[in-house]
Amino acid sequence: MMDFLANLFDMLGSASFWVATLRVATPLILGTLGVLICERAGVLNLGIEGIMVAGAFTGWLAVFNGADLWTGVLVAGLVGGVFGLLHAALTVWLTVSQHVAGLGVTLLATSLSAFAYRVSFPQVSTPPTVTAFAPLEGLAGLPLIGPVLAGQTSLTLLAIALVPTVAYLLYRTPMGLALRMVGENPAAAEGQGVDVIAVRTGAVIAGSILMGLAGAFLTLSAFNAFFFNMINGRGWICVALVVFASWRPGKALLGAVLFAAFDAAQLRLQQAGGALPYQIYLMLPYLLSILALIVMARRAAYPQALMKPYRKGER
Amino acid sequence: MNESLPALRLANITKRFGKLVANDDISLELGTGEVLALLGENGAGKSTLVSILFGHYVADEGHIEVFGQPLVPGNPKAALAAGVGMVHQHFALADNLSVLDNVLLGTEPLWLPFSRRRAARARLLHTAARFGLGVDPDARVAALSVGERQRVEILKALYRGAHILILDEPTAVLTPQESESLFATLATLVAEGLSVIFISHKLDEVLRVSARVAVLRGGRLVSVRNTEDTTKTELAELMVGRSVTLPTREPRPHGDMVLNLSGVHAAQGGKTLLDDLSLVVRAGEIVGIAGVSGNGQQALADLLCGTLAADSGEVSVSGQAMRANPRDWIARRVARIPEDRHAVGVVGDLPVWENAASERLHLPAFSCAGIVRGKAARAFTRTLVEQFDVRLSGIDVPARVLSGGNMQKLILGRALSVAGDDVTPTLIVANQPTWGLDIGAVAYVHRCLLDAAAAGAAVLVISEDLDELFAIADRIAVMFKGRLGPALPTEGCSRAAVGLAMAGSAASDTKGASQHAA
Numbered sequence: 020m021m022d023f024l025a026n027l028f029d030m031l032g033s034a035s036f037w038v039a040t041l042r043v044a045t046p047l048i049l050g051t052l053g054v055l056i057c058e059r060a061g062v063l064n065l066g067i068e069g070i071m072v073a074g075a076f077t078g079w080l081a082v083f084n085g086a087d088l089w090t091g092v093l094v095a096g097l098v099g100g101v102f103g104l105l106h107a108a109l110t111v112w113l114t115v116s117q118h119v120a121g122l123g124v125t126l127l128a129t130s131l132s133a134f135a136y137r138v139s140f141p142q143v144s145t146p147p148t149v150t151a152f153a154p155l156e157g158l159a160g161l162p163l164i165g166p167v168l169a170g171q172t173s174l175t176l177l178a179i180a181l182v183p184t185v186a187y188l189l190y191r192t193p194m195g196l197a198l199r200m201v202g203e204n205p206a207a208a209e210g211q212g213v214d215v216i217a218v219r220t221g222a223v224i225a226g227s228i229l230m231g232l233a234g235a236f237l238t239l240s241a242f243n244a245f246f247f248n249m250i251n252g253r254g255w256i257c258v259a260l261v262v263f264a265s266w267r268p269g270k271a272l273l274g275a276v277l278f279a280a281f282d283a284a285q286l287r288l289q290q291a292g293g294a295l296p297y298q299i300y301l302m303l304p305y306l307l308s309i310l311a312l313i314v315m316a317r318r319a320a321y322p323q324a325l326m327k328p329y330r331k332g333e334r
Numbered sequence: 335m336n337e338s339l340p341a342l343r344l345a346n347i348t349k350r351f352g353k354l355v356a357n358d359d360i361s362l363e364l365g366t367g368e369v370l371a372l373l374g375e376n377g378a379g380k381s382t383l384v385s386i387l388f389g390h391y392v393a394d395e396g397h398i399e400v401f402g403q404p405l406v407p408g409n410p411k412a413a414l415a416a417g418v419g420m421v422h423q424h425f426a427l428a429d430n431l432s433v434l435d436n437v438l439l440g441t442e443p444l445w446l447p448f449s450r451r452r453a454a455r456a457r458l459l460h461t462a463a464r465f466g467l468g469v470d471p472d473a474r475v476a477a478l479s480v481g482e483r484q485r486v487e488i489l490k491a492l493y494r495g496a497h498i499l500i501l502d503e504p505t506a507v508l509t510p511q512e513s514e515s516l517f518a519t520l521a522t523l524v525a526e527g528l529s530v531i532f533i534s535h536k537l538d539e540v541l542r543v544s545a546r547v548a549v550l551r552g553g554r555l556v557s558v559r560n561t562e563d564t565t566k567t568e569l570a571e572l573m574v575g576r577s578v579t580l581p582t583r584e585p586r587p588h589g590d591m592v593l594n595l596s597g598v599h600a601a602q603g604g605k606t607l608l609d610d611l612s613l614v615v616r617a618g619e620i621v622g623i624a625g626v627s628g629n630g631q632q633a634l635a636d637l638l639c640g641t642l643a644a645d646s647g648e649v650s651v652s653g654q655a656m657r658a659n660p661r662d663w664i665a666r667r668v669a670r671i672p673e674d675r676h677a678v679g680v681v682g683d684l685p686v687w688e689n690a691a692s693e694r695l696h697l698p699a700f701s702c703a704g705i706v707r708g709k710a711a712r713a714f715t716r717t718l719v720e721q722f723d724v725r726l727s728g729i730d731v732p733a734r735v736l737s738g739g740n741m742q743k744l745i746l747g748r749a750l751s752v753a754g755d756d757v758t759p760t761l762i763v764a765n766q767p768t769w770g771l772d773i774g775a776v777a778y779v780h781r782c783l784l785d786a787a788a789a790g791a792a793v794l795v796i797s798e799d800l801d802e803l804f805a806i807a808d809r810i811a812v813m814f815k816g817r818l819g820p821a822l823p824t825e826g827c828s829r830a831a832v833g834l835a836m837a838g839s840a841a842s843d844t845k846g847a848s849q850h851a852a
Contacts, residue, residue: 191451192446192447192448192449193442193443193445193446194445194446196435196438196439196449197440199428199431199435200428200435200436200439203429203430204426204427204428206426207426207427207428207436207439208439210390210422211439211441212410212411212414213439213440213444320430323428323429
């Protein structure tokens, strides 16, 4: 027991553990903020899994074809936004079931990416690579957090900076209030002069842009190539993290980091060569997440109009 | 503002929904500083008219002027800008947001990079003080009482500088005391020069608060009267189009104890729903349960149809202890008239005849070896439809297409009619039996309940409408926070005392209530 605790503290004290944690957390932070923005406006966006694939692929493809890294990120965001527009068209304008539309967007975006990859690279055995974002080694000198930040790229800093930004936009601007209101009581918002359809559409597009960025992080920063299955359920984790976070940006950051820490810890446990089959370790972060979700989600105050389509003139 | 101009002028407003003419050539003026009551039954076109006024709908014909200026149709924003404020019957508030957030929404340009919350809060407090509408700007709306929420709704309109306020059935959800406070607010508003349209179907209030009354019937404006020149009877006749006699209670002999609750306690998910409840209802007796909804009435109704189990205490019908199993309750001939017709009263997508027969399918008259005797069930339904005057195009239409009144008659018929080897109900549990019905249908439902009691049934009526309870109940008990006060004879109760108990002030002191009445 004492050994275990000592090892635990060793791990928590090591910079490399936190470097890994933040790396794992970055796409989750971006994706969770994306889902959060959509859901606060009352739209469930299960397209996230596919939008992340599309963002990962297109961002990487742009860089592979000679664009610089930030242009690649921009392309991923734009592609995310386009799929967001599709999701908004289906759910907000045509008011079809948000679950079904979201799963449809995921299937479409995933398949389109796979198709485009196969068309672009008919015969490759090893995935082609690009030069990814470099770690910010210049930050190594900062006290305490320097070694951790030095292992990260600009995209991670961007993701972290987006947390207070999104919180400010949601809670301190008229637009954020309108967005929260259309997710709580769209009829009331309409009655107060807010264009519900426009705000919801905008929110879904903005959230989907962040999902595209989350995908791009994987191919342009965490790795330097595109693989099939590289999103591997991260989008679904984000959907769960939003519930864990009670739809609050700060708690979303906490949740993403917590999940990432579990993941980084299980990697270490695997490397340490425990007696258990490695699949057990792979399960750990998910099991712990479910436990955390049970504790947190019981108290969660859902946006009251979540998944409720709004049709003007109908009550 | 020009004093000589009417605050609001509706000219020849016509609105059709398919074949239905919801508003038929309505012309109406609202003077500055006036309270105009808009009176009419459900479906008379009141809501359509104000929805057009507020821009939720666009009128097919006619136009609207606000202080002499034409109002852009179909645009709530334009209505707001013109100074028209609307207080919806079902509050248009977001429960999870604060009062300030709810008021502030839409008052600032959306693309502003910051929100002037401090100034907004000061202005909100100032407006609240000016009109005597105290609220805490930082409270979450979900934590407010119904009366407070209504104040927030009114503040929302006043904050935007509304000169014309439309109140849609504002007292429907209020306790008598809260209604009083609303009437006081209305007086302040009018004194400050605002004009008010007060929509209601309650005659007493209309007579009390308005200067003029406009009566709508079947989409037409049938009359505009000065309030002081009219009477309750006249307005009722104008509203319904014929004279309506509301049934009244007559003394009936009370028989044996039918329902007996003693020390009943029930909780769900750690929350106490019913707390030490005791109540006796005898054959031939109607007992009314008053209370603001959400104080355990639903739990009581659930208990009495077998869908909620008591943790402790005694629940018996005609001396036999009851289990929490709806089958048993139906077998004891406990008839239920549930609160929400659409949600639990009928299965909307099933045909009328299946809904009518649903509670009796286990009887040999209606099924044999698990196979429904369709012919018998249909015959039963036809009799029921005729007997209870349910208006429909056929018993094979889905139940959801029935109007509220007809759906309630169907449910009433199912509860009260006798089929096969059945007997008349021993106990009738009616939860909000006339909610949302018009006067004609209310009279019918009351007649049925009174007749059932006269025929020897024990009747429990749960209602938020005190007029209803005072009209038909022999005894009244008040429910507050899961506790039930003593059931006192209606003659000994005063509305004021019942109202106070509904608000919790005198829940434990119902002695004071009877003294007050005497």
